[in-house]
Amino acid sequence: MAVVTQASGITAGVRPGRQRRARRRIGLAPKIGFVILLILLIATMAAPLLSPDNPLTLDLNSRLAGPSAAHLLGTDLNGRDVLSRLIYGTRSSFEGIAIALGVTIVLAIPWGLAAGFGGRVADEILMRVGDGLLSFPPLVLAIGVVGVWGPSLTHSMVAVGIIFAPSVARLLRGAVLPLRRAEFVLVARSLGVGRLRVAFGHVFPNAMGPVLVQLFSLGSIALLLEAALGFLGLGVSAPTPSWGTDLASAYTYFSTLPWATVFPGVIITLGAWSISIVGDGVRDWLG
Amino acid sequence: MIRLVGRRLVTSVITILTTSIVVFALRFVLPGGPVEDILGQSSGVVTQVQVDALKQRLGLDRSPVEQYWIWAKGVLHGDLGQSYYSSEPVTRILGQALVPSIELIIGALLVCVVIGGGLGMFAAIKRDKRSGRIVLALTGLGLSIPDFWFATIAAGVFGLSLGIFPAVGYNTISADGWASNIYSIILPVFVLSMVTASFLARHLYNSLVETLDRPYVRTAWATGLAPRTVYLRWALRAAVAPVLTFIPLAVAALISGTVLVENVFNIPGAGTQIVQSVLHQDYNVLQAVVLGSGVIVAVLNLGTDLITATIDPRVRAHG
Amino acid sequence: MGFGSAVRGSRSRAPHAAAAPDSGSGAAPGDELLAVRGLEIEFGADRGSGHQAVRGIDIALRPGRVVGVAGESGSGKSSLALAVMGLLPPGTVVRGSIRYDGDELVGLAEKQLRRYRGSKIAMVSQESTAALNPTLRIGQQMRLVLRAHFSADRGQLAQRMVQALRDVQLHDVDRVLHSYPSELSGGMCQRVVIAMALACGSQVLLADEPTTALDVTVQGEIIRLLRGLVAQRGLALLMISHDLAVLNEICDDLVVMYRGEVVERGPITEVLRAPAHPYTRGLLNSVPRMSNRGTDLPTLPMFDSAEAPGTGCRFAGRCAWRVDACAERQVLLPVPAGAVDPARAARCHRVDELTEQPEGLR
Numbered sequence: 001m002a003v004v005t006q007a008s009g010i011t012a013g014v015r016p017g018r019q020r021r022a023r024r025r026i027g028l029a030p031k032i033g034f035v036i037l038l039i040l041l042i043a044t045m046a047a048p049l050l051s052p053d054n055p056l057t058l059d060l061n062s063r064l065a066g067p068s069a070a071h072l073l074g075t076d077l078n079g080r081d082v083l084s085r086l087i088y089g090t091r092s093s094f095e096g097i098a099i100a101l102g103v104t105i106v107l108a109i110p111w112g113l114a115a116g117f118g119g120r121v122a123d124e125i126l127m128r129v130g131d132g133l134l135s136f137p138p139l140v141l142a143i144g145v146v147g148v149w150g151p152s153l154t155h156s157m158v159a160v161g162i163i164f165a166p167s168v169a170r171l172l173r174g175a176v177l178p179l180r181r182a183e184f185v186l187v188a189r190s191l192g193v194g195r196l197r198v199a200f201g202h203v204f205p206n207a208m209g210p211v212l213v214q215l216f217s218l219g220s221i222a223l224l225l226e227a228a229l230g231f232l233g234l235g236v237s238a239p240t241p242s243w244g245t246d247l248a249s250a251y252t253y254f255s256t257l258p259w260a261t262v263f264p265g266v267i268i269t270l271g272a273w274s275i276s277i278v279g280d281g282v283r284d285w286l287g
Numbered sequence: 288m289i290r291l292v293g294r295r296l297v298t299s300v301i302t303i304l305t306t307s308i309v310v311f312a313l314r315f316v317l318p319g320g321p322v323e324d325i326l327g328q329s330s331g332v333v334t335q336v337q338v339d340a341l342k343q344r345l346g347l348d349r350s351p352v353e354q355y356w357i358w359a360k361g362v363l364h365g366d367l368g369q370s371y372y373s374s375e376p377v378t379r380i381l382g383q384a385l386v387p388s389i390e391l392i393i394g395a396l397l398v399c400v401v402i403g404g405g406l407g408m409f410a411a412i413k414r415d416k417r418s419g420r421i422v423l424a425l426t427g428l429g430l431s432i433p434d435f436w437f438a439t440i441a442a443g444v445f446g447l448s449l450g451i452f453p454a455v456g457y458n459t460i461s462a463d464g465w466a467s468n469i470y471s472i473i474l475p476v477f478v479l480s481m482v483t484a485s486f487l488a489r490h491l492y493n494s495l496v497e498t499l500d501r502p503y504v505r506t507a508w509a510t511g512l513a514p515r516t517v518y519l520r521w522a523l524r525a526a527v528a529p530v531l532t533f534i535p536l537a538v539a540a541l542i543s544g545t546v547l548v549e550n551v552f553n554i555p556g557a558g559t560q561i562v563q564s565v566l567h568q569d570y571n572v573l574q575a576v577v578l579g580s581g582v583i584v585a586v587l588n589l590g591t592d593l594i595t596a597t598i599d600p601r602v603r604a605h606g
Numbered sequence: 607m608g609f610g611s612a613v614r615g616s617r618s619r620a621p622h623a624a625a626a627p628d629s630g631s632g633a634a635p636g637d638e639l640l641a642v643r644g645l646e647i648e649f650g651a652d653r654g655s656g657h658q659a660v661r662g663i664d665i666a667l668r669p670g671r672v673v674g675v676a677g678e679s680g681s682g683k684s685s686l687a688l689a690v691m692g693l694l695p696p697g698t699v700v701r702g703s704i705r706y707d708g709d710e711l712v713g714l715a716e717k718q719l720r721r722y723r724g725s726k727i728a729m730v731s732q733e734s735t736a737a738l739n740p741t742l743r744i745g746q747q748m749r750l751v752l753r754a755h756f757s758a759d760r761g762q763l764a765q766r767m768v769q770a771l772r773d774v775q776l777h778d779v780d781r782v783l784h785s786y787p788s789e790l791s792g793g794m795c796q797r798v799v800i801a802m803a804l805a806c807g808s809q810v811l812l813a814d815e816p817t818t819a820l821d822v823t824v825q826g827e828i829i830r831l832l833r834g835l836v837a838q839r840g841l842a843l844l845m846i847s848h849d850l851a852v853l854n855e856i857c858d859d860l861v862v863m864y865r866g867e868v869v870e871r872g873p874i875t876e877v878l879r880a881p882a883h884p885y886t887r888g889l890l891n892s893v894p895r896m897s898n899r900g901t902d903l904p905t906l907p908m909f910d911s912a913e914a915p916g917t918g919c920r921f922a923g924r925c926a927w928r929v930d931a932c933a934e935r936q937v938l939l940p941v942p943a944g945a946v947d948p949a950r951a952a953r954c955h956r957v958d959e960l961t962e963q964p965e966g967l968r
Contacts, residue, residue: 128298128301128302128305129305131298131301131302131305131585132301132302132303132304132305132306132308132309132581132585133305133306133309135302135303135306135539135581135582135584135585135588136306136309136539136577136580136581136584137539137540137542137543137580137584138543139542139543139546139547140542140543140546140561140576140577140580140581141309141577141580141581143546143561143562143565143573143577144310144313144561144573144574144576144577145313146565147561147564147565147568147570147573148313148570148573151565224433227433227435228433228435228543228547231435231547231550232546232547232550232562233562233566234562234565244435247435247436247439250439251439251442251443251551254439254442254443254447254448255443255447255448258443258444258448261436261439261440261443264436265432265433265436265439265440268433268436269431269432269433269436272431272433273431276431415696415697501736502731502732502733502736502737503736503737503738503739503740505693505731505737506731506737506738506739506799506802507739507750508691508693508723509691509693509723509724509728509729509731509803510723510724510728510751510754510802510803510806511720511721511722511723511724511725511751511754511755511806512720512724512750512751512754513720513754516750516754520750521739521742521747521750524739524741524742525739525740525741528741
């Protein structure tokens with residue numbers, strides 16, 4: 001393919017046919033993150049099989065024990081096995097993430113589509129409401145909702161889901177707006193396909209990528225918020241294992257056993273990091 | 288330019304109105320409501336007559352729209368109601384609680400701009416060197432460590448174990464003087480700033496690296512400007528404009544962060560207040576803190592948009 | 607333009623590996639303001655996989671004269687300008703000699719180089735609007751540049767700025783000084799860029815495709831402006847372009863570059879009248895003309911960049927005049943037809959035949 005540029009008349013083919021932009025390679029970090037995430041998910045499903053001990057069993061004879069063969073990560077103030085609690089804690093975390101993202105998706109899809117396909121007025125109203133919600137620091141609004149509904153994992157994570165919804169709705173709307181006029185939507189519409197069918201059949205596949213990436217980063221934030229609320233004592237109720245609550249209780253005996261705060265901290269960090277880095281990998285993979 | 292400002296003002300007012308409605312609506316998602324709580328605490332048996340009487344006294348018998356109107360008017364007049372728990376006016380409680388919180392947030396912002404800005408610039412200028420890459424990796428680490436865990440470790444190590452800084456408590460300026468006040472918040476401020484500083488550093492790094500590759504930066508080198516001038520006077524200005532949108536995000540993150548940090552360090556600020564208000568079911572205080580945080584972020588968003596418009600002629604021309 | 611993106615880390619730039627200038631001829635002929643001798647540029651030499659962008663280039667700039675450099679993108683012509691400015695990306699190795707008024711620039715430390723940049727040697731590059739800082743007013747940018755070279759008070763600096771803008775025939779000087787680049791037209795921006803380049807008294811100007819991004823009428827204005835500056839100030843101008851028509855309007859001498867080498871040099875009228883290298887011919891033939899309207903423009907076959915540059919002629923793969931000797935070695939021969947001028951030379955075995963059939967390919 002010899003291209004003659006008008007100004008010079010010289011063939012522009014300096015490089016032999018530049019390659020089409022391939023999907024970017026996925027780096028090492030997302031792969032590591034994926035493995036960690038997989039392990040955590042398996043722990044969620046198979047907690048009873050994996051944990052060496054019952055996370056709720058009190059053993060007042062071995063309180064605040066260091067790592068040993070019986071308790072790989074030691075025991076807490078009540079003599080409960082720390083490792084088992086961390087493994088069971090994945091359930092609180094991922095249940096929380098599931099609730100939050102579920103609420104987000106259920107709210108955001110109609111919200112974003114209505115804003116994108118609806119007229120200017122509907123768009124304006126829905127986006128302003130979104131702005132209003134987005135103005136709140138997520139933790140503060142979540143605490144506000146928990147304060148009214150009462151502390152519980154479900155309450156707090158439903159609140160988090162509501163707070164997340166406008167950011168996803170905004171993405172969907174952004175994906176819909178250019179599509180609204182795009183040819184294939186016009187063609188579909190002229191063939192008598194209803195608005196909703198157009199939305200689900202044609203708009204979704206196009207908007208899916210960015211939404212998926214966003215859901216990963218929200219999932220990571222949800223994990224941190226679940227831990228933070230638990231840490232403040234506003235998340236799961238007392239004996240249920242949760243990384244945030246366990247971190248808070250480990251801090252109460254920091255002077256006696258400083259490194260007890262390390263395990264829940266590390267697992268929270270790894271959990272949040274793995275989800276967000278897998279999201280990055282998905283973004284790179286989608287190009 | 289004036290149209291841009293006008294448009295932004297209108298949308299901000301709408302946003303703030305929405306935040307207030309959101310906050311107010313929190314009340315109505317509650318099945319029982321404060322009435323039952325208040326009566327339930329004082330006596331065992333609650334009659335419908337008692338409930339109705341109290342509802343009327345609190346204005347809860349009116350329609351939600353009316354109630355909102357009365358509440359919003361009160362808020363605009365600086366009346367946020369009374370604490371159900373201590374019967375003090377909410378404004379007084381907040382007035383006291385806000386001092387340490389604002390101090391923490393402003394302190395953290397300053398530290399964040401100095402450290403985060405410095406690290407971001409360093410990483411961008413040294414991007415081809417190992418030192419630059421190490422700094423960049425450190426900021427990545429800073430972003431992924433949860434601030435409440437970092438807070439416990441900092442408080443534990445420097446406060447409880449080493450005893451260099453207080454692990455808990457807050458010394459007020461009026462009672463203990465400036466030095467003691469600052470001494471008591473050094474650790475929390477440092478902890479609080481870590482996440483936002485890392486965030487700012489990465490933001491500024493990306494923006495600056497992109498700017499340094501621009502033809503106009505080559506112009507600067509080609510005209511013989513000194514590196515300091517090129518980085519600070521020539522490139523930074525262009526790189527900072529996109530970073531400005533960071534401020535409201537940072538403040539929102541700092542507000543969330545201060546809730547956690549105040550609770551770890553036991554500082555009597557708005558962050559401990561909001562958690563207390565949940566435990567005491569003190570809805571008016573809770574509502575006020577939530578509303579305040581939303582309004583602050585909305586106002587900051589407006590402010591940065593306007594500043595961006597004045598700094599960056601590209602926005603000004605096309606806004 | 608690929609290299610342009612890597613102007614950075616000036617202080618941390620890998621040392622310009624200084625090799626001794628190739629001969630004892632040391633002192634350049636008195637009127638040479640900028641003398642480039644045996645210049646070689648190698649990118650990524652620090653990573654082991656060096657890519658030689660420029661090899662063995664000699665160019666001399668004299669006051670009041672314009673030397674044109676022609677070549678397609680990737681020929682190394684922009685790297686040449688960046689090498690003179692000392693603005694090549696980190697890790698680039700520069701060998702040979704670049705002398706400004708007798709001072710050797712290759713191997714100079716960044717700090718010393720800065721004394722030449724902008725005040726002795728200036729550069730103007732392609733995208734005029736992108737070459738100015740979008741977030742600073744023209745006046746602020748010029749003041750920063752002037753302050754880098756003069757210690758003068760605000761008033762004196764303002765006077766200098768006004769004068770510099772008048773010199774490039776900008777009339778509404780006050781408005782320009784208070785404008786952001788986005789508020790000026792492309793042509794005005796290019797004038798400002800030239801004014802900034804020359805404001806500190808540079809006598810050598812390297813213009814890298816200064817008119818490419820502009821439309822044709824503005825192109826003409828900028829060329830007239832540059833011509834005027836050369837005539838009035840005795841500027842030594844190096845004009846880099848892929849456009850022979852533009853070069854023909856302003857240059858005294860022409861250097862044709864192909865894949866990092868000079869393939870032909872000489873007075874521009876001579877070179878364009880009777881090109882002595884097949885590549886130059888190809889360039890010239892592919893310029894659209896009224897006379898061959900309607901016919902397809904001849905194109906040069908593409909070159910394969912993967913092909914290793916051996917000892918042979920780098921153009922051989924695309925050359926219609928190729929003989930066996932081309933694959934083995936290359937020669938830089940004087941062009942007999944212009945033997946009166948010793949600077950007239952072409953890198954081709956068949957110089958004689960080529961000059962005998964000036965219209966050979968047409």
